[in-house]
Amino acid sequence: MFDFLKKKKQPQQLTAMINGEVIPVTKVKDDVFSSCMLGKGIAIHPTDGTVIAPADGKITVTMEGTNHAVGIRIAEGFDLLIHIGIDTVSLNGEGFISYVKTDQKVKAGDKLIEFDKDLIESRGLCSDVILIAIDNPELPDITFKSGMQATAGETVVATW
Template identity: 45%
Template sequence: MLLVINSFYEQGVIFNCLDNIGRCRADVIISTIRRMEFPMCHGWSLDLSSQSSFEMKLYERWKYYMFGWSKKKTTTAIDALDIVAPIKGEVVSLENVPDPAFSTKAMGEGVAIIPSEGKVTAPFAGKIVLVMEKSKHALMLEHESGVQALIHIGINTVSLKGNGFTLRVSTGDEVKAGQLLLEFDIAVIEQAGLPIITPIIIPDGQEIITRVEILDGASASEATPIMRIHL
């Protein structure tokens, strides 16, 4: 089966799935791509039936641009990084997310939060490496160790085209732990008939990470650790 990719998918589902082609279904990838915003490169073709047909140069360029996954472990002297809850609410497993791109962990390990408040704060001090400027519904941060985390507000919220979302940061900004990053209107999302459940993902493929540990806890505040990243 041949799929024409019109751009780099905003959160890396396409290429993460190819890294794990044996456990990911092409229909999951396709259904996800069709729902999402496409901000970049056009015209690449990809044969999903064979990983060997994948254009490796494009892959490496994409990884460097989006996540810097080619980077090795830095000299930061830590063995583990705690990810605190960026949103107040109820913490649930990814299996509860009504989107197979998240629930099957095709993009990576993580948890989800059912928000009780429409504010997103930085789960650690670091740098904003990606913000979806038009839809405003997702962003990615990078810790000084190189660990990156994706926060995706709601499901299919890209369709709101930024309505109900207010960004407080831009790509490239340095942020402090607990700093306000984004505000969103829960009522606007729910009135549109969209789930407000919010995945917090540690994308696959980060060489510095040895293990992602999910920490127990039914509720989350801004100071509650929800994941521990072992380096």
């Protein structure tokens, strides 16, 4: 009876963490990501090198020294991994600048990492930026969207 008085839960979303073409994570040329071993997600063929937070949250992991990845626990209580490139750890941080530290709170759109896309590609490495929702039995049912051009901070790439 009075269901109309109950506040409807608003759908939650993640926005693109970088500008570029969104592809399914299953198309990434790395078995750890494409097999969804860590969790489901998307990847973006970037057109630039600025990675931003896809949602409000808290930084849980930074890759000090290499700066090629960052972990975020978002407000809804689950963890995201943003990983820049394939085998970019081999660059030992060359071409990467991190703007965050572990335990730092971030808002959607805050700058996380900048990287030199041209440097990565000149070394024969892939510069795709990968977003994974780390597998967790408590995870809500997330729908990832791909097959589009994304604008960082604007284009919705996942909903739940």
